[in-house]
Amino acid sequence: MKKWFIFLLVPFLSGCSLRTLNPISETGADQAFLINLSFGLMMFVVAVVCVLFILFTVKYRETEKNKTDIPKHEEGNRTLEIIWTTLPILLLIGLAIPTIIYTFQVSNTDASSEEALHVNVVGEQWRWTFQYENGKETHDKLVLPVDQEVVFHLNSTDVIHSFWVPRLVGKRDAIPGKENKLKVTPNEVGTYQGKCAEYCGILHADMRFVMEVVPEKEFEEWLAKEQ
Incomplete structure (x- = not known):
């Protein structure tokens, strides 16, 4: 028990x-x-x-009553x-x-707005790399502005990975030699957990990252800082 x-x-x-x-x-x-x-x-x-x-x-x-009864045939x-x-x-x-x-x-990722933020997401054994339009690059940490449309360009350098932030949006695969796109607009400030949702090898469990959604001004200041 x-x-x-x-x-x-x-x-x-x-x-x-x-x-x-x-x-x-x-x-x-x-x-x-x-x-x-x-x-x-x-x-x-x-x-x-x-x-x-x-x-x-x-x-x-x-029951005793219907034990010997024959049911009526229904057409x-x-x-x-x-x-x-x-x-x-x-x-x-x-x-x-x-x-x-x-x-x-x-x-329909092609219908994104002109103000959309584009982020290249590269999955590799065993980490995530995020590349912004101004050339800034981070590892295992994704920072996004709140209430702004974001288009992720998903790629992989080795095997199939799956980009997933459960509270943000559903999973989308990162495939070697093929770019997948994912469009989403985060609307709540906070820190959230992301991970690879596709088994990609012995250290698959280590392919986690942190996503921080911050106010737009704070994001601009962060983006302008040197790496």
Whole structure:
């Protein structure tokens, strides 16, 4: 009994700070909405199935009265057939429409504004390098201005890495020989944890970085400082 109790406590004692469902950007909020929507639809289906299972179990349970009865043959019920055919279709449509809209918005990186900040992100075994437009370069520390659109240009020098700041936006791969882009606007000042979300070798766990979102004036001062 004690072993099971300890096992159940592990998720609460792990101290994980990767809060995907507490986003600090509009893009992250859209992605969190899709996760919650998917979970809500799934729980609706589970609830319906469980309720029907309990009702039929109680209604058609074996009793002394119906132990020898032969159930009446039913040819079919057109109303029920229409319901259980159209309901899944409606659920899928309700999930597909916002998914397509938000996916297009995230993927449309070419529609970034002229004021957008462009940052080259280079993943390599075993660190992250961030290169700004003025030539400034940092390792394992990403500094961004709040409420300004940022376009990440993701590259890798060796194997596939995955750039991920859980509270900022979803994952995007950094692939050798191919540049991927990721557009996002952080809207909350603070310090956040980032990491590589693609297993990339024996020291994969060390590929972490810190992202600091600061006021615009503070960012300009930081950017102007010598490396």
